[in-house]
Amino acid sequence: MVSNRYHEEPITDNPKPSCFLRHNSPLAQVILIGVVCFCCPGMLNALSGMGGGGQLNHTASNNSLTALYTAFSISSILGAAIHNILGPHLTLFLGCSTYVLYTSSFLLYNHFHHQAFAVAAGALLGVGAGLLWAAQGAIITSYPPTNMKGSYISIFWTIFNMGGVIGGLIPFILNYHRTEAASVNDGTYVAFMCFMSLGALLSLAILPACKVVRDDGSSCTNMLHSNVSTEGVEVLKLFFNWKVLLLVPAAWSSNFFYPYQFNDVNAVLFNLRTRGLNNVCYWGAQMVGSVGIGYVMDFSFERRRVRGVVGIVVVAVLGSVIWGGGLANQVRYSSNDLPEKLDFKNSGSHFAWPFLLYFSFGLLDAMFQSLVYWVIGALADDSEILSRYSGFFKGVQSAGAAVAWQVDEHKVSFMSQLIVNWVLTTISYPLLFVLVVLGVKDEGQ
Structure with a gap:
C-alpha cells in the first residue's frame, strides 16, 4: 500500500461565497490544467505543427515522434494507475519535466545533426506525456459539474490551444525574414523551453480530486489514493469493457491525421514563415471549434443523451465536408x-x-476530440474511473499516432494517407452514436 500524503476527509461543507475564484473550485482547477497544457503540450503542438519539428529534414522528427507515441501508448494506460496512486500534481510534474528535455534535443540537432538524442528524448517524452494526459483527462472529465462538462472541456481546450497560437507566433516572428528553405533558429527552441519549464512548476498547484469542492459543497470523489494491486486489476478490466472498446476507432484516428496535416500539407505547401502563421491560425481554429461544440454538448437540448447524438451528427457532417475539401486540394499535387x-x-x-483548408483541419480536430472527451465524461462521474477511461483513450490514440508517423516516414503517398484518415474518422461516428445511446444516462436517471 502506498502512503497517502493527503489523508484527510473530503470537504463536504458548502464553500463560502466569494468574489474571487476559489483555488479548490472545479473551474479554477480546469483553468490551471489548461495553463499547464498551454505551456507544455501546447508548445509541443506548435513545434510539431511546423512540420519536421522545425527542421528542414523531417527524418529526426518523424523517428523521435514514433518513439514518443510508442512509449505514450503504453504509459497512458499505466499513467491512470500512477495518477490514482501519486495524485495529480506529482504525476503532472513528472510528465511536464520531459517536455523541456525533448525540445532541447532539437536545439542540439540544429548544431550536430545526430538524431539519437532526439529519438531517446522522444521516448522519454512519451512516458511523461502519458502521465500528463492521464491526469488531465481525469481532471477535465470528473471535476466539473455534470451539466457543465462540455463547457469546462471547451474552456480547457481554449486555454490549451492558446499555447499553440502563442507557440506558432514564436517561429513566425523569429523566422519572419527567412523565406528560404531552412530549419528554425536556436531562439525558437529556447523560447519553447522557457514556457515548458513554467508549465512544470505550475503543475505543482493542481489539487487532488478529494480536495476539490463544487459550488453545491460536494467533492469530486471520496477516493484518497489507490494501490498498485487494485490499479493493475482495473487496468486489465478496461480491455474487456464494451464502453471503452467502442472508443477505440475514435481514439486511434484522433491523432492519426497529424503527420498528414503537419508534414504533407503545411510543410509541403508553405514556406517557413508562412508555416508559422498557419500554426497560429490552426490552433486558433481549435479554440473556436472547442467553444462551438462545448455549447452544443451542454445547452442545445435538455436531455444529455440527445445533446450527445446531436454533437456526433454535427461533427460527422462537418468532418465529411472538410475531408472532402482536403481531397479536392490533394488531387493538385503528389x-x-x-x-x-x-x-x-x-x-x-x-x-x-x-x-482555409488547414484552418478547417484545426477546427475539426478540436470539435472531434472535445466530443470524445464529453462522451468519456458522460460515462461516469468519479475521478478514479474516468482517469482510467481517459488513460486508455490516450494510449490507443498514441499507438495510432506512432503508426501514422512511420507511415509518413516510409513515404506512403499523400492521397493514401488522406483516404485512410477520412475513413478512420468516419468509422468512429456510428460507434460513438451507439455508446451515447446505450452508455450515457440523462441527468437524474
Whole structure:
C-alpha cells in the first residue's frame, strides 16, 4: 500500500461565497490544467505543427515522434494507475519535466545533426506525456459539474490551444525574414523551453480530486489514493469493457491525421514563415471549434443523451465536408510532383484555399476530440474511473499516432494517407452514436 500524503476527509461543507475564484473550485482547477497544457503540450503542438519539428529534414522528427507515441501508448494506460496512486500534481510534474528535455534535443540537432538524442528524448517524452494526459483527462472529465462538462472541456481546450497560437507566433516572428528553405533558429527552441519549464512548476498547484469542492459543497470523489494491486486489476478490466472498446476507432484516428496535416500539407505547401502563421491560425481554429461544440454538448437540448447524438451528427457532417475539401486540394499535387512553396504575402489567391483548408483541419480536430472527451465524461462521474477511461483513450490514440508517423516516414503517398484518415474518422461516428445511446444516462436517471 502506498502512503497517502493527503489523508484527510473530503470537504463536504458548502464553500463560502466569494468574489474571487476559489483555488479548490472545479473551474479554477480546469483553468490551471489548461495553463499547464498551454505551456507544455501546447508548445509541443506548435513545434510539431511546423512540420519536421522545425527542421528542414523531417527524418529526426518523424523517428523521435514514433518513439514518443510508442512509449505514450503504453504509459497512458499505466499513467491512470500512477495518477490514482501519486495524485495529480506529482504525476503532472513528472510528465511536464520531459517536455523541456525533448525540445532541447532539437536545439542540439540544429548544431550536430545526430538524431539519437532526439529519438531517446522522444521516448522519454512519451512516458511523461502519458502521465500528463492521464491526469488531465481525469481532471477535465470528473471535476466539473455534470451539466457543465462540455463547457469546462471547451474552456480547457481554449486555454490549451492558446499555447499553440502563442507557440506558432514564436517561429513566425523569429523566422519572419527567412523565406528560404531552412530549419528554425536556436531562439525558437529556447523560447519553447522557457514556457515548458513554467508549465512544470505550475503543475505543482493542481489539487487532488478529494480536495476539490463544487459550488453545491460536494467533492469530486471520496477516493484518497489507490494501490498498485487494485490499479493493475482495473487496468486489465478496461480491455474487456464494451464502453471503452467502442472508443477505440475514435481514439486511434484522433491523432492519426497529424503527420498528414503537419508534414504533407503545411510543410509541403508553405514556406517557413508562412508555416508559422498557419500554426497560429490552426490552433486558433481549435479554440473556436472547442467553444462551438462545448455549447452544443451542454445547452442545445435538455436531455444529455440527445445533446450527445446531436454533437456526433454535427461533427460527422462537418468532418465529411472538410475531408472532402482536403481531397479536392490533394488531387493538385503528389509526393512525386511537389508544388512551389506558398508565401502569405507573395502568393495572392493561390494561398487562400490551402490556408482555409488547414484552418478547417484545426477546427475539426478540436470539435472531434472535445466530443470524445464529453462522451468519456458522460460515462461516469468519479475521478478514479474516468482517469482510467481517459488513460486508455490516450494510449490507443498514441499507438495510432506512432503508426501514422512511420507511415509518413516510409513515404506512403499523400492521397493514401488522406483516404485512410477520412475513413478512420468516419468509422468512429456510428460507434460513438451507439455508446451515447446505450452508455450515457440523462441527468437524474
